[in-house]
Amino acid sequence: MDSEDDMHDANDVESLEDFYSGDTAIDSDDAADGDYEFIDNDSEDEYDDFTSHRNQQNYTILSEADIRQWQENDILKISTVLSISKVEAGILLRHYNWSVSKVHDEWFADEEKVRNTVGLLERPVIEFPNAREMTCGICFEDFPSAMMSAVACGHPFCNSCWAGYLGTSINDGPGCLTLRCPDPSCAAAVGQDMINTLAREEDREKYARYFLRSYIEDNRKAKWCPAPGCDYAVDFVVGSGNYDVTCRCSHGFCWSCTEEAHRPVDCGTVCKWIMKNSAESENMNWILANSKPCPKCKRPIEKNQGCMHITCTPPCKFEFCWLCLGAWSDHGERTGGFYACNRYETAKQEGVYDESEKRREMAKNSLERYTHYYERWASNQSSRQKALQDLQLMQSVHLEKLSDIQCQPESQLKFIIEAWSQIVECRRVLKWTYAYGYYLPEHEHAKRRFFEYMQGEAEAGLERLHQCAEKELQVYLNAEGPSKEFNEFRTKLAGLTSVTRNYFENLVRALENGLADVDSHGACSRTTSSKSLGGSRSKSGRGRGTSSKSGSSSRNIDDSSHWSCEHCTFANVRSATICQMCHNRR
Amino acid sequence: MANSNLPRRIIKETQRLLSEPAPGISASPSEENMRYFNVMVLGPSQSPYEGGVFKLELFLPEEYPMAPPKLGRICLDILKDKWSPALQIRTVLLSIQALLSAPNPDDPLSENVAKHWKSNEVEAVETAKEWTRLYATGA
Ligand SMILES: [Zn+2]
Ligand SMILES: [Zn+2]
Ligand SMILES: [Zn+2]
Ligand SMILES: [Zn+2]
Ligand SMILES: [Zn+2]
Ligand SMILES: [Zn+2]
Ligand SMILES: [Zn+2]
Numbered sequence: 191m192d193s194e195d196d197m198h199d200a201n202d203v204e205s206l207e208d209f210y211s212g213d214t215a216i217d218s219d220d221a222a223d224g225d226y227e228f229i230d231n232d233s234e235d236e237y238d239d240f241t242s243h244r245n246q247q248n249y250t251i252l253s254e255a256d257i258r259q260w261q262e263n264d265i266l267k268i269s270t271v272l273s274i275s276k277v278e279a280g281i282l283l284r285h286y287n288w289s290v291s292k293v294h295d296e297w298f299a300d301e302e303k304v305r306n307t308v309g310l311l312e313r314p315v316i317e318f319p320n321a322r323e324m325t326c327g328i329c330f331e332d333f334p335s336a337m338m339s340a341v342a343c344g345h346p347f348c349n350s351c352w353a354g355y356l357g358t359s360i361n362d363g364p365g366c367l368t369l370r371c372p373d374p375s376c377a378a379a380v381g382q383d384m385i386n387t388l389a390r391e392e393d394r395e396k397y398a399r400y401f402l403r404s405y406i407e408d409n410r411k412a413k414w415c416p417a418p419g420c421d422y423a424v425d426f427v428v429g430s431g432n433y434d435v436t437c438r439c440s441h442g443f444c445w446s447c448t449e450e451a452h453r454p455v456d457c458g459t460v461c462k463w464i465m466k467n468s469a470e471s472e473n474m475n476w477i478l479a480n481s482k483p484c485p486k487c488k489r490p491i492e493k494n495q496g497c498m499h500i501t502c503t504p505p506c507k508f509e510f511c512w513l514c515l516g517a518w519s520d521h522g523e524r525t526g527g528f529y530a531c532n533r534y535e536t537a538k539q540e541g542v543y544d545e546s547e548k549r550r551e552m553a554k555n556s557l558e559r560y561t562h563y564y565e566r567w568a569s570n571q572s573s574r575q576k577a578l579q580d581l582q583l584m585q586s587v588h589l590e591k592l593s594d595i596q597c598q599p600e601s602q603l604k605f606i607i608e609a610w611s612q613i614v615e616c617r618r619v620l621k622w623t624y625a626y627g628y629y630l631p632e633h634e635h636a637k638r639r640f641f642e643y644m645q646g647e648a649e650a651g652l653e654r655l656h657q658c659a660e661k662e663l664q665v666y667l668n669a670e671g672p673s674k675e676f677n678e679f680r681t682k683l684a685g686l687t688s689v690t691r692n693y694f695e696n697l698v699r700a701l702e703n704g705l706a707d708v709d710s711h712g713a714c715s716r717t718t719s720s721k722s723l724g725g726s727r728s729k730s731g732r733g734r735g736t737s738s739k740s741g742s743s744s745r746n747i748d749d750s751s752h753w754s755c756e757h758c759t760f761a762n763v764r765s766a767t768i769c770q771m772c773h774n775r776r
Numbered sequence: 777m778a779n780s781n782l783p784r785r786i787i788k789e790t791q792r793l794l795s796e797p798a799p800g801i802s803a804s805p806s807e808e809n810m811r812y813f814n815v816m817v818l819g820p821s822q823s824p825y826e827g828g829v830f831k832l833e834l835f836l837p838e839e840y841p842m843a844p845p846k847l848g849r850i851c852l853d854i855l856k857d858k859w860s861p862a863l864q865i866r867t868v869l870l871s872i873q874a875l876l877s878a879p880n881p882d883d884p885l886s887e888n889v890a891k892h893w894k895s896n897e898v899e900a901v902e903t904a905k906e907w908t909r910l911y912a913t914g915a
Binding site: 327328329330331348350355357358365372373374538 | 783784785788789819839841842853858861862863867909
């Protein structure tokens, strides 16, 4: 994937002309689609050498056929190296969560111990009786020995009892994958060979499904795509940085928490935010009616008991009276006893009634704060949905139409798809930064200012880009024939795409390092980057280093025909004194 | 009616339970339904339950022995995920007896035992009589 670097150079503003007129940068599939495509895992040597293959990217999408193949491959490997049967290798691998290396390590450290734990017997516990007829230990009937079976331990049961035993276990769920000999004193494992010879057909099929699914569900580095109806799984190289993955079904999600993709916000914040939203979703009135802010810590506290003695949730644990909001410790004989509080009435008589006004005010403030963030989070969410639809419509209908009207080959219109893909991605990032902002502590003034500055810049850039892609493009779509301004439009949209990408990269980077650059935020906001946001989603190991960025930044400035804007990185023509994109002075 | 088609295994188990009862354990099938057993476990000597009788009802579901016997609310691992069709009524009852010898206060069984326990002396005598009668008729 060395061509990735070429691609990013091609995306730099100053080389846009080369990018669209030339044929070297764009004709490589890798370069053209790399940003928005998932990893292609159907490549040549995957099964022979998939370990090294996987080192180059941080996840792989697996279809059912892939899963089967990978599972088979791992079983074969273990069976060969350990000189055990494939059935035994399957039992071992499942026990060690399908980790080939773990099986290796454990086995060669203490084979005896592993065999005992997993139930792989080397020799029978009892000699399989060679009497002509024997009694089954389950049904107590007598059978000729040909109608009896046993696993490695040698404990014989009749084939019909085996079928019942296996069927009962299989119909109980995936626990059947760890089934042991029916003899209560025996731990011998029952493997798929027994299932295939003794279980009923529908049970065999069920077992095979559990076995296949186990390769994902019991595997620490694989998960199913959470999109409804999607059957793909994602194999992830843990420890390779950011968790956002995009399934072949196009659903983008966080591999770690399986919520929708939420980079640069961490899983914990996302979880809190989602819970907050569902708690608030009932409606805002509910809060006013059933909860009051704790007089000490101001968090809204729900009253869920009849008694008026309220204890705020930990860590606050302040005890107060629901009626008067006074400290519960003040409620003694003086107030008429703990459970006959009359302080509310007293307060009313004394005209301290605006206490409750204050309370309403506090509730209103906490609600208003939440509403501010929620509203922006939600509108970016719906804006993203809309952009996604527009992108799909563009790909399926409009691009072809535009190509006809403007007499441009579709390959020359990829900048529009790039723009829309960038919008979709940026809406997602922006949305999550509002959850981030909500939880950013109020007292961290410097961080908050820096964050809000970066977020504001990014948001403004995105609004310009979105508007250009949405409204200005419409003109060329509705035109009768080729417009001579179309090339200018191309430059503008591509430029905005690039500028917005830079803004968001800066924002993502700043949030991912916890706003640590708060002291040098001026320098940070000017940093130019050659890495695309879309690319960083699907490529491993990229987007962490900053060394390459200064390189491309100086290249911008060195270009004698353009100057790079300090604020937004846009490459302006030499004659311009004000940035064409952000209107800041040179 | 419920007794027709009784699997050979249940018939054999019942016969053995009656002819060779385990010491301190009695299990007798109901006449109307051979899958339904009245069980009594004698409090093991030198246990807090010595001299008492633990009464319970045991039912063999249709799926028995693939599914475990049902024993009221008693919580015993072999009656759940540790059940094996190679276990029997006798082994289950012996497990309960073993639990009575070394009761664990945190075990849900103990609570059950406490509930069902007849510590009342009069009643203990009554059960002892019944116990003797059962042994006499069973033999
Ligand atoms: Zn049998
Ligand atoms: Zn065995
Ligand atoms: Zn999917
Ligand atoms: Zn997550
Ligand atoms: Zn509080
Ligand atoms: Zn009060
Ligand atoms: Zn600018």
